Amino acid sequence: MVSLARRNLLHDRLRFLITVAGVAFAVTLVLVQVGLFMGLLDKATVTIRNASADVWVTSRATPNVDFAHTFPETTVLRVRGLPGVERADNLIVQFMNIMLPSGAEEGVLVYGLEDFHAWHLPWDVEQGDVSDLRRGGYVFLDRSAELRFGPFQVGDYREIFGRRFKIVGATHGAASFTTAPVAFMDYRQAQELHQSLPNRTSYILVKTAPGVDPAVVAERIRRVAPYNDVYTRDEWARRSRTYWVRQTGLGMSMGVTVFLGILVGIVIVAQTLYTSAVEHVREFGTVKAIGGSNWDIYRILGEQALIAAVVGFLLGGAASWAVRPLMARIHLAVTLTPSFGAAVFAGTVLMCLGAALFAFRRVARIDPALVFRG
């Protein structure tokens, strides 16, 4: 069957290129912006997802994992005694200042634990042995720190809150949502660094016994720690994500970006399809005169919109994929999952078909009698 839609597209290559470029731009904008946002949200929950804790105990109303408040560290003793709890340990998470060789100070997010191995933290060690952290003034620093702190080597020394620490290891991918790099150190060392921390902790990590439902254990903990909040891993991750999306306006900002991307796509596709329909009005009149219906013409425009959507999505997807390594160089992740890609593809198709509706309205009014006008 002859496809007038495809042949017309190829016949007018410049218009087709403009249409596809518009769609590709919109797709790239949405994929990269939302991908970056999802990458940041991944950072917001990266420790929650990687630590082997099934339940997190927090101080009351802690909004997300980075912004921890403190509570008495003895609470952990009550948790350890509960049935279904295999292990429970205190975890300190605290923003502190690190002195750079230049004399400048920067923020670093300190994670303090007694036994990092037991909790699978840090999860991506480039260099060093986390067991060394138990020996005293030692620290693991994440490589993302190099972007803000300058290069560092294992064996270098840095001062945190005026106290010297030797860097004995380096990690990858451990940065907070705010991009502050994570430093891992011994629990007691961290506790001594900050005036608000003696005898206090930020979190209790809880590992449940095999076969025990974390939700059941969480409920038991709530009964013995009524002044704390208790979350299963998924609940805590959701709360951390929700904070950044809703409380900070980032979600709204992202929504506006997506809206603008879609708007750009609709305007370009609608404009090019509409002008194409106007320019081909005599052809469409001929289609009607020889027995074609409005639907025959809608199919032509719909097929053109669909082709623009597919080609534009492929180009936009390829461009977004190519951007990932560039972003990775500055420690920003563009998270592109298959489900996200599928959703954007479906949105692109809907966007293009929606834009074609303007052209549909135009061709529906074509009078086939125009074919007799000279």
Next chain:
Amino acid sequence: MNGNGAALQVSDIRKTFEEGSQRVEVLRGVSLHVAAGEVLALEGPSGSGKTTLLSIMGCILTASSGELSIGGEPVRARHEAQLREIRRRQIGFVFQQFNLFPALTAAENVEYALNVKGHRGRAAHQEAVRALTQVGLADRLHFLPRDLSGGQKQRVAIARALAGAPPVLLADEPTANLDRESGARVLELFREVSKREGKALVIVTHDPKVRAVADRVLSMHDGLIAA
């Protein structure tokens, strides 16, 4: 010749357009018939109602009153879908401006028209090739309209009109955009096709050369067939 057994017959057709508060009567009771294999030339000055009559005979417009019959069957349809179906099966059009699809080759232009008429696949392609061969364009099947002369374009348009074997062909000023020689060849082709395939052919024209190939010539003035 009376209208019995006519491939196309119009009886007392009237057409009134409303322009604002004014009513303009474009056709004021037109009757004519065309037999299968007959070539009828319809002449008349601009504004005489030729094109409106052609549109009604082609089921693109409906008459305000009167009767239209194609192949002996009265056309009582008023709904666009029914008129469209009649256009698909019964009518072939040839236009002054050719109205070919510029992005399609000669063969594709004819094949696409067949697709619109419900013919699909290889059969449609073979029918398109046959129609183009019939009008002497077997060696121009894969040419785009821009690479064809005016006469060749009109031959493609004739092949497209013939596709699907409609019993009635309606041509609107088919030689107006052609040079003298090409126009003469196209008219000869029209007559040949009409006679060989038994098509009722109506040619609306200002071109006096059409008289040479027409079996009958009717003139229109002010919405009426002149005596």
